[in-house]
Amino acid sequence: MSINVKSSEFPLIMFHATPRAMIGWGAYQMAGIETKAAGIKHALLVTSGLKGTGIVDEIVGVLKYAGVEVTVYDGVTTNPKDYEAHAAHKMYRDAGCDGVVSLGGGSSHDCAKAVRIIEHHNGASILSFEGFNDFAKPITIPQVAITTTCGTGSETTNATVITNTEKRYKMIMFERSINPTQAIIDPALMRLLPPRLTAWTGMDALTHAVEAYTSRMWSYTSMGMAISAVKLIAENLRNAYGNGNNDQAREKMAWAQYSAGHAINSAGAGVVHSMAHALGGYIDLPHGQCNAIILAEAQRYNLVACPELYADIARAMGVDTTGMTAIRAAEKAVEEMEKLRDDLGITEKLSDLGLKAEDVDKLSELIELHDVCKDANPRTVAIQDVKDLFHKCL
Ligand SMILES: [Fe+2]
Numbered sequence: 220m221s222i223n224v225k226s227s228e229f230p231l232i233m234f235h236a237t238p239r240a241m242i243g244w245g246a247y248q249m250a251g252i253e254t255k256a257a258g259i260k261h262a263l264l265v266t267s268g269l270k271g272t273g274i275v276d277e278i279v280g281v282l283k284y285a286g287v288e289v290t291v292y293d294g295v296t297t298n299p300k301d302y303e304a305h306a307a308h309k310m311y312r313d314a315g316c317d318g319v320v321s322l323g324g325g326s327s328h329d330c331a332k333a334v335r336i337i338e339h340h341n342g343a344s345i346l347s348f349e350g351f352n353d354f355a356k357p358i359t360i361p362q363v364a365i366t367t368t369c370g371t372g373s374e375t376t377n378a379t380v381i382t383n384t385e386k387r388y389k390m391i392m393f394e395r396s397i398n399p400t401q402a403i404i405d406p407a408l409m410r411l412l413p414p415r416l417t418a419w420t421g422m423d424a425l426t427h428a429v430e431a432y433t434s435r436m437w438s439y440t441s442m443g444m445a446i447s448a449v450k451l452i453a454e455n456l457r458n459a460y461g462n463g464n465n466d467q468a469r470e471k472m473a474w475a476q477y478s479a480g481h482a483i484n485s486a487g488a489g490v491v492h493s494m495a496h497a498l499g500g501y502i503d504l505p506h507g508q509c510n511a512i513i514l515a516e517a518q519r520y521n522l523v524a525c526p527e528l529y530a531d532i533a534r535a536m537g538v539d540t541t542g543m544t545a546i547r548a549a550e551k552a553v554e555e556m557e558k559l560r561d562d563l564g565i566t567e568k569l570s571d572l573g574l575k576a577e578d579v580d581k582l583s584e585l586i587e588l589h590d591v592c593k594d595a596n597p598r599t600v601a602i603q604d605v606k607d608l609f610h611k612c613l
Contacts, residue, residue, distance in 0.1 A: 232438045234485050235377045235395060238364070240402040242477060244470070247405040250278055250320065250365055251285025257361035257400045259318030261288040263311040265331040266322040268293035272411040274367060278322055290314040298389060298499040298506065299326045300382045304333035304345045311338060318361040321399070324420060325371035325380075325506065328364045332379035332397045335360040345381055349390040349589070357396035364399035367408040369459065369472035370420025370507050372427055372480015374402035382500050388585045389500035391592075404477055406469040414460050417472075418563035419507030421456040424448060424476040425556070426510040429518060430489035431482035433528045433597040441486035444478040446535050451475035453536040453559065460563050487595035491517045494608065496590055497582040504572050511565045515556040516611050522549040524598035529553070570613045579609040 241249055254262055262282060269275055275293065282289050292307040311319070311334055321331035333345050339358045340347075364374035373379075377398045380389050412420070425448075431437075432445035451471045458468035494517070495509035522529045529549030533540055536555040540548035574582075583605045586593065593600045 263316040299330040324368035325373040328373035329379040352394035362399040368420040370423035389496040422511035423507035427479035431486040434486040445482035448479035449535040489596035492592040493590040
């Protein structure tokens with residue numbers, strides 16, 4: 220006799236380990252103590268440089284004050300590249316580092332995770348680790364991840380996304396031991412985020428929340444974190460964008476981005492992330508900006524698969540859905556996403572950023588070959604649907 224366990228598409232839900240996290244005003248001042256506690260004596264600080272903010276110098280000072288030696292790699296760019304991960308790793312080796320501190324948004328955290336993977340495998344090419352990994356020995360190289368944007372969530376996930384520059388696509392790598400050791404999320408650092416980056420990264424967080432809430436790999440736990448992030452973003456992103464010194468809005472966005480990151484770590488993302496990854500790898504467009512442009516259109520396509528979930532999202536975004544059918548309420552959720560995007564001044568289309576109609580087939584092919592995010596998308600995604608979505612966002 221066999222037991223039928225096929226009660227759902229994903230009958231076993233996995234909860235991935237997440238790092239210890241410290242969230243709040245002044246959390247960054249604990250970076251030295253926490254880095255030392257993680258066992259790091261000489262840190263490679265991996266960052267884009269955060270020029271004009273003074274944050275890198277501040278963190279270097281905090282680390283040194285705690286007696287941690289620091290070497291800085293500040294060459295990370297948007298959609299972190301394979302060669303950047305190897306350049307950072309070379310610096311790690313040459314300086315004799317024993318751990319990493321990543322400082323910035325998702326690009327810095329992901330590059331630092333890649334440094335740990337490369338070092339763990341004695342300098343092997345990062346290109347060898349695309350997809351789902353299961354390392355025989357878990358990575359023990361520590362990482363302290365200090366987040367300065369309101370949209371990454373990477374400080375709490377077991378995934379890293381690195382661009383394969385020769386083939387022009389973003390490789391997603393999963394491995395249970397690449398979570399950072401300690402996350403530090405400080406709204407004080409987010410105050411220095413310019414309005415445009417506040418908008419893009421905030422819309423990235425909203426995309427994480429919406430995609431996790433409607434994911435086919437859903438769980439009660441991930442849905443709770445996702446819907447609370449939707450509410451926080453709907454209530455605070457405009458204020459954080461309009462006035463970067465609005466401390467309450469900054470603090471709530473810090474929680475929102477963390478909760479949304481937590482949610483996708485187990486529930487996965489969806490087709491918006493598939494498309495944004497393709498655009499990032501092929502034409503190096505900013506991740507959050509792409510998500511912001513695609514989000515509403517892709518949810519309009521998705522909503523037929525689970526209108527009741529989108530109705531929840533509408534309510535979380537402040538819509539009174541009394542008397543509405545689930546489908547009408549779901550459409551209202553999409554309208555709210557469009558309103559938020561417009562209020563944040565994101566009026567551009569993908570063609571304004573350089574995407575050409577003739578690139579759409581190539582991008583869709585890359586998604587079919589390499590991107591796993593669409594597998595958790597609430598609506599089963601045919602590749603022709605992806606092409607249609609790209610054309611609608613052109
Ligand atoms: Fe994202």
